[in-house]
Amino acid sequence: MVTIEHLEVQFDVAGEGDEKVFAEYFARFIKQWNHLQKQETRLQDRLRRDQKIGDDDSSGGAEC
Numbered sequence: 001m002v003t004i005e006h007l008e009v010q011f012d013v014a015g016e017g018d019e020k021v022f023a024e025y026f027a028r029f030i031k032q033w034n035h036l037q038k039q040e041t042r043l044q045d046r047l048r049r050d051q052k053i054g055d056d057d058s059s060g061g062a063e064c
Contacts, residue, residue, distance in 0.1 A: 009026070 007030075009030070
């Protein structure tokens, strides 16, 4: 598995050609993808924290 931590793409596009259309679509979809990745990361972090709640043995209670 490959994880890309930071990706920066720059386009110098002049006119109304295919390159400009591609750049607009790319920018829109990479922004959407980035948002979804951040959501997934937050969800995974929360799931890990929630799992630790059940594993936490610091409550001081006696075992049965």
